[in-house]
Amino acid sequence: MSEHVPQVHGHCDARFDAVRAAFEENFRDRDELGAAVTVTADGVTVVDLWAGWADPARTRPWERDTLVNVWSTTKGPTALCAHILADRGLLDLDAPVAAYWPEFAAAGKENVLVRHLLSHRSGLAGLREPHSLEQLYDWELTTARLAAMEPWWEPGTRSGYHALTYGFLVGEVVRRVSGLLPGAFLEREVTGPLGIDFTIGLPEKEAGRAAELVHPRAADASEQAKAFAQLAPAAIAALxxxxxxxxxxxxxxxxxxxxxxANGHGTARAVAALYGVLAGRGSHGGRRVLSAEAAERVREGQGACRDLVLGAGFPHETEIGLGLWLSGPNGSYGPNPRAIGHDGFGGSCGLADPDAGVSLGYVINRMGPHIADDPRKMALVGALYSVL
Structure with a gap:
């Protein structure tokens, strides 16, 4: 804990002062290093704050346009790509994946549906054979191995968090239908037209704006290692x-x-804008990205269960919609159980609540040990809903 709170920059409407207070508390009481938070309400930016340092040596202040890897918060924009294609009638979420990706039918997966990919129910939470980081960077190799593998469990019956494979599975369907990888598709259809500062991967020319991620504290990392040691094979493969x-x-x-x-890079402003498309029932900044019906489909629950990958770390059942997690009874994204969002490994978060008309983006560089529901994020979410 530190009594020192770095200078907070940006603006915050007076009504949302509780969010600013929670943001400051994260630096004072929750070991924040560098971070930013943005909230939109009815499409208007009402909170846009940043503070701290972009590097552990504290030589580079966190700036208005500092970018950071947001880990699985990337999954929301990736799911958005698939929903845009479905909204245009180019992708049927109830069709077999193999209708678009014929090789995927191998090893008994001919009946796996596109919706199973979006909701982490395909049984392909992680690869069975050892897969190095260098191999992960090879799109063709990774997708070929996923197409050939046997599921860990009967597809469609349970969710099991697809930590890394999710983007290759949904992304390959996007590529087969559109001809573009998700990063290029997102840029062409959403971030380019809307001027949103978010990319999948990071162009080399933008490296100077990127914050340096920092490992969890040693004690936190030790607890994380103990939790990993108790995981089942499918969970180890996934994580x-x-x-x-x-x-x-x-x-x-x-x-x-x-x-x-897992490797989307953006500002909190960008995350709030991307999730704001869903909070705005398909529209953002006066532009329609999805029909209202398609935006609503994103939060169509696929059944609550103890997740086969994350279940050991959660004392409750969780439910995933078609690409994002439902807030549910545990309130991960606030008190509305049908609010949706996605956390990133270590603490980042995107949230959309179409009923309240709000979105939130939160990005950090000091990673905590949590895959989801980091205390810093939960403090910000709680503060937001305390004033709505």
């Missing part, structure tokens, strides 16, 4: 084949790769 952390995510090779489940 540690290959293993990646702060050091790996700061390398040029990671940034140059297309990893649509």
């Amino acid at each position: 540690a084949n290959p293993a990646a952390g702060a050091a790996e995510a700061c390398t040029p090779a990671w940034r140059a790769a297309e990893i649509p489940a």
Whole structure:
């Protein structure tokens, strides 16, 4: 804990002062290093704050346009790509994956549906054979191995968090239908037209703006290692084949790769805008990205269960919609159980609540030990809903 709170920059509407207070508390009481938070309400930016340092040596202040790897918060924009294609009638979420990706029918997967990919129910949470980071950076190799593998469980019956494979599975369907990898598709259809500062991977010319991720504290990392040691084989495959952390995510090779489940880079403003498309029932900044019906489909629950990968770390059942997690009874994204969002490994978060008309983006560089529901994020979410 530190009594020193770095200068907070940006703006915050008076009504949302509780969010600013929670943001400051994260630096004072929760070991924040550098971070930013943005909230939109009815499409208007009402909170846009940043503070701290972009590097552990505290030589580079966190700036208005500092970018950072947001880990699985990337999954929301990746799912958005698939929903855009479905909205245009180019992709049927109830069709077999093999209708678009014929090789995928191998090893008994001919009846796996596109919706099973979006909701982490395909049984392909992680690869069975050892898969290195260098191999992960090879799109063709990774997708070929996924197409050939046998599921860990009967597809469609349970969710099991697809930590890294999610982006290759959903992303390959996007590529087969559109001809573009998710990063290029997202740029063409969403981030380019809307001027959103978010990319899958990080162009080399933007490296100077990127914050340096920092590992969890030693005590936190020790607790994380103990939790990993108790995991079932499917969970180990999902979370540690290959293993990646702060050091790996700061390398040029990671940034140059297309990893649509885990290497999106953006500002909190960008995350709030992307999730704001869903909070705005398909519209953002006066532009329609999805029909209202398609935006609503994203939060169509696929059944609550103890997740086969994350279940050991959660004392409750969780439910995933078609690409994002439902807030549910545990309130991961606030008190509305049908609010949706996605956390990133270590603490980042995107949240969308169409009923309240709000979105939130939160990005950090000091990673905590949590895959989801980091205390810093939960403090910000709680503060937001306390004033709505």
